[in-house]
Amino acid sequence: MILKFHSDFFKDISSLLNADNYNVIIKVGEKENIKEFYAHSNILRAHSQHFKYIISNDIIKKCNILTINKPNITPTVFEIILKYFYTGKFNIENQSGENNFDLLIACDDLFLEELVKYVQYYLIDKQESWIQQNFVLILNIIFNLPNFKKLQDYCISFICRNPLILFNSKDYGYLKNTLSIFIPLIKFINIASDDFYDNVRPYEAIIPIDIYDDIMKYYLVKQPLS
Incomplete structure (x- = not known):
């Protein structure tokens, strides 16, 4: 009934x-x-x-x-x-990742909290590839918005697992002020030395000097055998 x-x-x-x-x-x-x-x-x-x-x-x-x-x-x-x-x-299955992300922002603007939670989970679960292709711009938009913690955490985790994608992004120069705060989270020791030289070294100016020194020490000083 x-x-x-x-x-x-x-x-x-x-x-x-x-x-x-x-x-x-x-x-x-x-x-x-x-x-x-x-x-x-x-x-x-x-x-x-x-x-x-x-x-x-x-x-x-x-x-x-x-x-x-x-x-x-x-x-x-x-x-x-x-x-x-x-x-x-509320059916968003036939919508593109871009439309659903716009929908997420609109739901937050209208204070639709349950929909904000749902759309974040949907994007991560069903449209993950779109997020990964656009994560730099996504993170720049949602970074200071408190209701998007699920999506923020996903983007941060993705950066930490795939740091070279961050430096290779065409949007990196434009968004460097936002993204530079994530640099301390990156495990540079997992990046091969040639990849570091080609893809990360050009951004030396925005990497904190203590972190950069530690990275160079790791690559230049012979590591003890474990």
């Missing part, structure tokens, strides 16, 4: 998704990729602390239809979120 009630409840709510009696217009996207979505203030406020904060009863009383601009959220992403609000369904 509980499951059927839950299903019937969302069936009734979902009928409002394309109804004409909306009182909020959400304009998302920017430039050539802009779309307007129509919604109900009570639905938005019930699901999102962000909307609850910006949509007050006084504001609704003052204007028949409230317009909210969210240029930082793409139409594709907001359509997924709005469908979740009205139907309880």
